[in-house]
Amino acid sequence: AAGVIQSPRHLIKEKRETATLKCYPIPRHDTVYWYQQGPGQDPQFLISFYEKMQSDKGSIPDRFSAQQFSDYHSELNMSSLELGDSALYFCASSSGRGYTFGSGTRLTVV
Amino acid sequence: AQSVTQLGSHVSVSEGALVLLRCNYSSSVPPYLFWYVQYPNQGLQLLLKYTTGATLVKGINGFEAEFKKSETSFHLTKPSAHMSDAAEYFCAVSDPRGGFKTIFGAGTRLFVKA
Numbered sequence: 001a002a003g004v005i006q007s008p009r010h011l012i013k014e015k016r017e018t019a020t021l022k023c024y025p026i027p028r029h030d031t032v033y034w035y036q037q038g039p040g041q042d043p044q045f046l047i048s049f050y051e052k053m054q055s056d057k058g059s060i061p062d063r064f065s066a067q068q069f070s071d072y073h074s075e076l077n078m079s080s081l082e083l084g085d086s087a088l089y090f091c092a093s094s095s096g097r098g099y100t101f102g103s104g105t106r107l108t109v110v
Numbered sequence: 111a112q113s114v115t116q117l118g119s120h121v122s123v124s125e126g127a128l129v130l131l132r133c134n135y136s137s138s139v140p141p142y143l144f145w146y147v148q149y150p151n152q153g154l155q156l157l158l159k160y161t162t163g164a165t166l167v168k169g170i171n172g173f174e175a176e177f178k179k180s181e182t183s184f185h186l187t188k189p190s191a192h193m194s195d196a197a198e199y200f201c202a203v204s205d206p207r208g209g210f211k212t213i214f215g216a217g218t219r220l221f222v223k224a
Contacts, residue, residue: 043200043214101146101155 004093004102012108013081021076021105025093029100031055032074034066035090037104043090049074081109112137112203116215124223129173129188131218133201136182143184144202145175148217157199160184171195196222 005024013019025032031050035043036059045058049068060066063081068074072093078085086109091102117132135141145157158169165177175186184201201215 045213 004091004100006089006091006102006105008105009103010106010108012110014110015081015083017081017109019078019081019107021078021089021091021107023074023076023091023093023102025072025074025091026095026100029093029095030072031094032068032072033092033094034060034074034076035092037088037090038084039087046076078107083109085109112141112205112213114201114203114213114215116199116201116218118218119216120219120221122221122223123191125193126190129186129191129195129220131186131199131201131220133175133184133186133215134182135184135201135203137203137205139205142204143175143177144204145169145173145184145186146200146202146214148198148200157186191220191222193222193224196220 004026007022011019023032031048033048034046036046037043046060047054047058047066048056052068052070064076064078066074066076074091076089086107088104088106090104093100113136115134121131123129135143143160147155147157157173158167158175160167160175160177166174168174173186173188175184177184186199188195198217198219200217203213
């Protein structure tokens, strides 16, 4: 069965650079969620989209933005990267009940 | 507001022993409840979920959880632990009315001894 695809799997960036993470949901899933999991921390909700509109917003920094496109894939754009942004970024998709998570993008800021 | 409390950040069991991971929640409305597992260097994987109906929910890999409204609990159990069960487990709650934003517990790391 198709899963949630995230790219890239790993990303290394320098401070103050920008990064774009991509998430491709399961077909016919209309909702996408982004989570950030820092080292040794539980996942923190960042932002979600339903039918290409932002549906909920969590602890997403102003330096980050995201959108969902017409094909339902979503991109998380991160600017002015800081060392503290190093984390695993999960995307999840849903059709309404529960989630399917992607395997995450591990971002390392050096 | 919703919250989730997982009792015990680390649980250690012997192979073949009962696994019990505790989760208590608070919610002002009937919640949806979930257990996720995270294996090393992997993303979160859904183990099981409770939405409505039968309070005993069976999931993958032999895990099950029982929704007890009177105790506001959703403990995860498995009769016999296997070495491959060693992982981090997250209990989560969501409000069906609230866009399905999920509140995660802090996680419980399960160790399985040979």
